[in-house]
Structure formats: C-alpha cells, structure tokens
Amino acid sequence: MLTDELRAEVARLKAERDAVVLAHYYVPPEVQELADHVGDSFALAKLAATLTCRTLVFAGVSFMAESAKLLSPEKTVLMPEPTADCPMAHMVRRETVDAARERYGDELAVACYVNSTVEVKSWSDVCVTSSNAVKIVRALPQVNVLFVPDRHLGSFVAEQVPEKNVILNDGFCPIHQDISADEVRALKEAHPGAPVLAHPECGPEAMALADFAGSTSQIIEVAVAGEALDYIILTVDGVRGELERRCGGTGKRFHFPPTRPVCPDMARITVERLVACLREGTGAVDLPPAAVAEGARRTLTRMLELGAR
Numbered sequence: 040m041l042t043d044e045l046r047a048e049v050a051r052l053k054a055e056r057d058a059v060v061l062a063h064y065y066v067p068p069e070v071q072e073l074a075d076h077v078g079d080s081f082a083l084a085k086l087a088a089t090l091t092c093r094t095l096v097f098a099g100v101s102f103m104a105e106s107a108k109l110l111s112p113e114k115t116v117l118m119p120e121p122t123a124d125c126p127m128a129h130m131v132r133r134e135t136v137d138a139a140r141e142r143y144g145d146e147l148a149v150a151c152y153v154n155s156t157v158e159v160k161s162w163s164d165v166c167v168t169s170s171n172a173v174k175i176v177r178a179l180p181q182v183n184v185l186f187v188p189d190r191h192l193g194s195f196v197a198e199q200v201p202e203k204n205v206i207l208n209d210g211f212c213p214i215h216q217d218i219s220a221d222e223v224r225a226l227k228e229a230h231p232g233a234p235v236l237a238h239p240e241c242g243p244e245a246m247a248l249a250d251f252a253g254s255t256s257q258i259i260e261v262a263v264a265g266e267a268l269d270y271i272i273l274t275v276d277g278v279r280g281e282l283e284r285r286c287g288g289t290g291k292r293f294h295f296p297p298t299r300p301v302c303p304d305m306a307r308i309t310v311e312r313l314v315a316c317l318r319e320g321t322g323a324v325d326l327p328p329a330a331v332a333e334g335a336r337r338t339l340t341r342m343l344e345l346g347a348r
Contacts, residue, residue: 041069041310049073052317058094058117060313061087061107064255065305066098068280070119070313074098077281079255080106080153081168085343087111096316097324098308100125104324105157109336118322119312123304128155130210131188136162139185139206148181150196151338152189154212157327159187161334166342169239170254173199175345191216195239195252214300215240218273222296223248230269230294236261237273245273259285268292275300 053060053075061083062074071077076086080103087095087107094115097104100123108116139147151163152172160166167175169192176184177200184203186193188210197205218241227235227248236258237249246252251261255278262270263285271294272278282293316322326332 041072045310045314046073049314049317052314053096056094056115056317056320057092058096058317059090059092060096060098060317062098063100063103063277063305064259064281065275065277065302066308067277067306067310069310070098070308071277071280073310073313079168079170081170081254081346082256083107084110084153084168084339085346088343090114096313098313099123100128100302100304101324102128102154102156105327105335106153106339108324108326109157109332109339112326112332115320116324117316117320118324119309119316120304120307121322123307125154125212125304127152127188127210127212128159129188131155131159131162131208133162135208136185136187139183143181143183146181147183147185148179149185149187150176150179151187152192153339153342155188157335158331160338161327161331163187163334163338164341165345166338168254168342170257171342171346172196175342176200176203176205178345179203189240191242191246192239194243195246211242212240214275214302215273216242217298218242218245218296218300219298220244220248222298223271223273226271226294226296230271232267233269233271233294234261234265234267235271235273238275241273249273262286262291262293265291269294271295273300275302275305277302277305 060074088110149163185206187208190207193207234250
C-alpha cells in the first residue's frame with residue numbers, strides 16, 4: 040500500500056529532476072498510481088513528444104523508452120528497470136525484410152509494430168500500434184505490406200484490410216498467445232452473455248471467441264461505455280487496475296483467464312525501483328547510432344502523421 044510519505048517523496052523527487060512519470064497499463068497497479076500519465080504504447084508515444092519536462096521516467100519495457108528517446112532526444116529518459124524487455128520485439132530477422140523488399144521492390148511497405156527494437160524500426164517504413172494498425176496499413180499507398188514482428192496482430196489487420204496483401208512474420212507475444220481458448224470457453228459458460236474483449240496479439244483460437252478486438256485503451260473504452268456488468272478480458276492482467284478505477288461504483292466485474300496473463304518484464308517494474316530511479320537517476324536510455332536513430336525516428340514520425348489524419 041502506498042503511504043502519504045512515499046507519495047510525498049516521489050513528488051519531491053519528480054520536482055527536483057523536472058520529471059514526468061509515464062506508466063504502461065501492464066505495470067503493477069501501485070506503480071500506475073504514482074505515475075503522472077498511464078496509457079498504452081500509442082498514447083504514451085504521442086504524449087512523450089509533447090511534454091516540456093527535462094526528464095521522462097518510463098515505467099514500461101525497453102522499446103517504449105527507446106521510442107520516447109527517439110522522439111525527444113533532448114530529454115533525459117530513464118527506466119526504473121533497464122532490463123525489462125519484450126521478447127516479441129526481437130522476433131524479426133533482417134533477411135526477412137530484405138527478401139520481401141527484393142521480391143516486391145517499391146510496391147512493398149514494411150509496417151513495424153511499435154513493440155520492436157529500435158534497429159527493427161530502422162529497417163521499416165512506418166510504425167503502427169494495435170490501436171492504429173488497421174488505419175495506417177489501409178492508408179499506405181503500397182498494396183503489399185510486410186507486417187513485423189507480430190503475426191497475430193498482422194492477421195487481424197489482414198482481415199480488416201482485405202484489399203492489401205499483408206505478408207506475415209513469425210513473431211508473437213508469448214503472454215497473449217498462451218491465453219487458452221478452453222479457459223475462455225469456461226469463462227463464457229460461467230458468465231453467460233459477458234462480452235469477450237480481446238487484444239489482437241491473442242492467438243487465433245482465443246480471438247475466434249472474442250466479441251471485440253482492439254488495443255488496451257480500446258478495450259478499456261468499450262468496457263467503460265458498455266451496459267453489461269460482466270466482461271471477459273483477454274489481455275495482460277495489469278489492465279485490471281485501470282478498468283476498476285474507470286468503472287468504480289458501477290458494479291462492473293472483470294474476469295481474466297485463470298492462468299493469469301502476466302508480463303514478467305512489466306511485473307519487475309516496482310515502486311522501489313521507480314523511487315530508486317528518481318533518486319539516483321539510473322537507467323538512462325541512450326540514442327542508438329545516428330543512422331539507426333534516423334531510420335527509426337522516421338518510422339515513428341510517419342506513424343504520428345498518418346495516425347493523426
């Protein structure tokens with residue numbers, strides 16, 4: 040439980056460093072409580088580029104902090120847990136991208152899910168998030184689109200944009216892919232009529248049982264606006280805190296698979312590590328080599344431009 044003394048210390052340290060704390064929905068709820076802004080990857084990427092503070096503290100995994108540094112290179116970007124990573128971010132080979140470019144030439148665009156390393160972004164033409172991937176792929180002038188790294192989000196995009204030839208890469212989020220369709224069916228039997236809200240990183244068997252598929256923030260908005268009292272949520276359990284805060288007093292209940300979907304990297308971002316990061320200035324994120332930074336920044340900037348249309 041967060042004490043008044045701890046909250047006061049965090050406020051003092053933020054003021055001393057001119058720092059803003061950004062937290063992803065998947066980090067522990069007590070870390071979210073101490074953050075200035077909580078959101079999904081897209082919302083935090085947009086926000087980080089507009090803030091005027093000197094320091095950004097990113098309570099999330101490495102690709103999120105890297106993106107913030109690319110969009111705000113003049114700021115100090117700190118990670119409370121520098122080793123927090125995303126396995127899917129590394130599930131792309133350069134040979135896959137090069138082979139697709141050789142085959143399709145200028146008729147190919149490489150759309151890179153923001154859950155990727157800065158190097159992978161530099162190989163690509165545009166970044167996307169789960170909230171804007173369909174919109175951005177649809178807006179691309181090329182018919183052929185190599186979607187990296189997540190094959191499940193890529194499949195979801197392909198279904199929504201059938202006029203495009205979406206080429207899939209063999210990457211995935213281990214947490215979402217492991218959500219069991221049998222457990223989802225059991226939840227549907229236990230809560231008849233409860234809408235199933237799924238993140239498109241889920242595997243096809245679980246996705247086939249969903250009533251709605253969208254980003255973490257979109258799942259939250261659907262649950263907040265919905266009239267049902269029970270909801271089955273197919274994404275990382277960390278979003279429970281925001282759902283309960285937004286729906287407090289409504290009687291709404293949120294049911295996650297019994298094999299609890301927890302991101303172990305996000306779970307390592309604790310209050311203690313956040314405070315230590317603010318106190319000591321540890322976990323600084325550096326810019327990559329100039330050529331990599333330039334390419335990756337271009338894909339992020341194009342995402343923001345296309346996403347705003």
